[in-house]
Structure formats: C-alpha cells, structure tokens
Amino acid sequence: MPTPTELRVAKDKRALTVTFDSGERFEMSAELLRVESPSAEVQGHDPSQKKIIPGKSKVEILKVEPIGNYAVRLVFDDMHDTGIYSWDVLYRLGSQAETLMSTYLAKMAELGLSR
Numbered sequence: 001m002p003t004p005t006e007l008r009v010a011k012d013k014r015a016l017t018v019t020f021d022s023g024e025r026f027e028m029s030a031e032l033l034r035v036e037s038p039s040a041e042v043q044g045h046d047p048s049q050k051k052i053i054p055g056k057s058k059v060e061i062l063k064v065e066p067i068g069n070y071a072v073r074l075v076f077d078d079m080h081d082t083g084i085y086s087w088d089v090l091y092r093l094g095s096q097a098e099t100l101m102s103t104y105l106a107k108m109a110e111l112g113l114s115r
Helices: 030-035 088-095 097-111
Strands: 004-009 015-020 024-029 060-066 071-076 084-086
Touching: 004 024, 004 060, 004 097, 015 030, 015 060, 024 030, 024 097, 030 071, 030 097, 071 088, 084 088, 088 097
Parallel strands: none
Antiparallel strands: 004 015, 015 024, 060 071, 071 084
C-alpha cells in the first residue's frame, strides 16, 4: 500500500490533498472526509450501522494530527475528532472519492436530508 509523502490542507480548509510515494495524488473534500470518517460514531461496528451525516457541505478541517507514522487524526470545525485516518483509509477514500460521494449524495436524497 502506498505511503503519503505530503498532506496539505487547502487555504480555505475545505479540502485535504494527499500525495503518495506511488506518485498518486488525491484531493479530498473536507465534507467527504467528515462523512466517511473511520470513527465508530460514523461507521458503527459493522456496515449495517453506518450513519449518514447531513449538513456537512461547509465543514472545515481545523487540524491534522500525526498518529505515529501510520495515520493522522483530523479535527473538523464541528469538533468531530475521533476518526483515525490510516494511510490505507486515506488511499481508499482518495481513490474512491467520486463513487463514495455519489453514493452519499444518493442516500441523502433518498432520506430527504440536506448537505
């Protein structure tokens, strides 16, 4: 699995760009990172417990805190800070960003929720 060589929060704090040693680079919106947080609060303890989190289209990343040399913790302006984003998680989110966001938006529409 590729390892990040750089993590950069956008000036407006609404995106994170991750560059991997494989040469791949992904820009992920703060909204995607927040609604796909690897925390139990969002993911539950199995796939059937995953929560759809509305109202996060303008969420910002306040901090990126290193966790050893294998992950980071993202702190968002809604004070969510419990997800640990391993390098594997960041790679998956980056490489599947379009599909994940489309699925999220479809689920939001199905439930009548607003971004």
